[in-house]
Amino acid sequence: MRGHEALRAAEVTVLDKPMMSRWLAPALACLAVSVLAGCTSEKGQGAGSSSAPGRDGTVALLLKENKTTRWEAFDRPYFTEKWKSLCPGCKLIYSNAEQDSAKQQAQAEAALTNGAKVLVITPVDSEAAVAIVARAKAQKVPVIAYDALIMNADIDYFVSFQNEKVGELQGQALLKKLTADGTADKGKVVWINGSPTDNNARQFKKGAHTALDGKVSVGREYDTPDWSPDKAQQEMEQAITALGKDNIVGVYAANDGTAGGAIAAMKSAGFATLPPVTGQDAELAAIQRIISGEQYMTVYKAIKPEAEAAAELAYALLKGERPSVPDVVNNGQKDVPARLLTSIAVTRDNIMDTVVKDGFYKLSDICAAQYASACAAAHLQ
Structure with a gap:
């Protein structure tokens, strides 16, 4: 699924705070030297871009359902608040699958299409989500399993409870x-x-x-x-x-x-x-x-430290870092670095x-x- 079709299927919300200086200066520079340089005003692309890992970028938070109060009332706002504090210039793509595995896959595809560089996902189906991980890995996008483990998949981190x-x-x-x-x-x-x-x-x-x-x-x-x-x-x-x-x-x-x-x-x-x-x-x-x-x-x-830990790991991955975490969980394919709370x-x-x-x-x-x-x-x- 690509382009506007993926967007329509995924019901994606994008939170962003672009600043005028991020596009105006490059745009004027491009205008002045367009014949010679052929640069673009899109953030992070073309010659002369000032984009730096960790200063901007996109992460996707994909939660599994909204029948249980915690996901919309606590996990989403806690993660969002921490993410904005870590990277004010970054984007957050948010989706809730409403307990529909196929819908979650469409949301993940749309997030990748729209430039997500890290996926944080609470799977609807711990085994069906393997396809989401495979698609992300094909695009060199790391995946954090949040709260529920994704089985038999090459995920990068797991954040949850014991x-x-x-x-x-x-x-x-x-x-x-x-x-x-x-x-x-x-x-x-x-x-x-x-x-x-x-x-x-x-x-x-x-x-x-x-x-x-x-x-x-x-x-x-x-x-x-x-x-x-x-x-x-x-x-x-x-x-x-x-x-x-x-x-x-x-x-x-x-x-x-x-x-x-x-x-x-x-x-x-x-x-x-x-x-x-x-x-x-x-x-x-x-x-x-x-x-x-x-x-x-x-x-x-305690959902707040769980959500904040996931946001911190996502930010580190966005910057190209691989932080150490205290725990490990085997998901059937590998020993996954994990942060497990009590x-x-x-x-x-x-x-x-x-x-x-x-x-x-x-x-x-x-x-x-x-x-x-x-x-x-x-x-x-």
């Missing part, structure tokens, strides 16, 4: 709660994993099984296409029908969206008391559910010390409207 550890945190928290309640061996746990095409979901699942296998009885287990809360709700409804609501003692939900779906199903089914439910991403709605007692825990991942399990007991202390949310936002009384009962102030 994803198996995330699943372990969820499983350990659920087991701790079930043990404290005396219900660990009294019924079944319903297991609602993330998308089967997302390598992160596989790692969360593996970590959770490490923490829970042999310690609880799994009643039903599902992989949830597209991480869809609606599909998670349907899966939970199926589990309730199969197991009976009185036989469900806990729910492992891989993220806050699937947790919300599971909770909606249980409330509709008339659960007198909701069993403990896990989550991930520390979405505002999830924090409020934790305050009100509907959800037991979530996993807080996560924190959040329950009602440490909301103030995590998401509020870090400025992720204001207490006034968490305790708004119908959650004010729950916040007061939890002594949040």
Whole structure:
């Protein structure tokens, strides 16, 4: 896909701050010596260009979906802000694939057509994105896998969290709660994993099984296409029908969206008391559910340092540098240099010390409207 066709398919947003001096002086110089020099006024091309690596250039940020709050509310603005501070004269091409792998490929092709010199991508499909990497590499464009690993591909860096550890945190928290309640061996746990095409979901699942296998009885287990809360709700409804609501003692939900779906199903089914439910991403709605007692825990991942680390690596690659990073992850093809951050399990007991202390949310936002009384009962102030 090329030219205007790629642009139309990709729904690309370009952020740029060109300065008059960048094109006016070269344009006048070209006008004066055009017969002899044949130069052009396009930035970075032709004889006499003053362009220098790291002072200008284009990077593309390609995120996978917008159903989960974090991508548009946190990852995109954090990355954009850091990128602008690092390279005010650079361009940022931004696209969101809305959980469509084919759309993401078209967006990547359009970004390359429009001059992207680095791709930062959260893949919709961790294996299908191999084609995007191959296309970028053919044009000598480095690729950073952001938050989710691209499998069996020649990527340059990986920036994320210790994803198996995330699943372990969820499983350990659920087991701790079930043990404290005396219900660990009294019924079944319903297991609602993330998308089967997302390598992160596989790692969360593996970590959770490490923490829970042999310690609880799994009643039903599902992989949830597209991480869809609606599909998670349907899966939970199926589990309730199969197991009976009185036989469900806990729910492992891989993220806050699937947790919300599971909770909606249980409330509709008339659960007198909701069993403990896990989550991930520390979405505002999830924090409020934790305050009100509907959800037991979530996993807080500090997105700002993750996004900033990705922007810093992209800028270094734009300058032709290859910075060292502390970690390494094998993606099936190679050992990929990686920057892996740590996560924190959040329950009602440490909301103030995590998401509020870090400025992720204001207490006034968490305790708004119908959650004010729950916040007061939890002594949040």
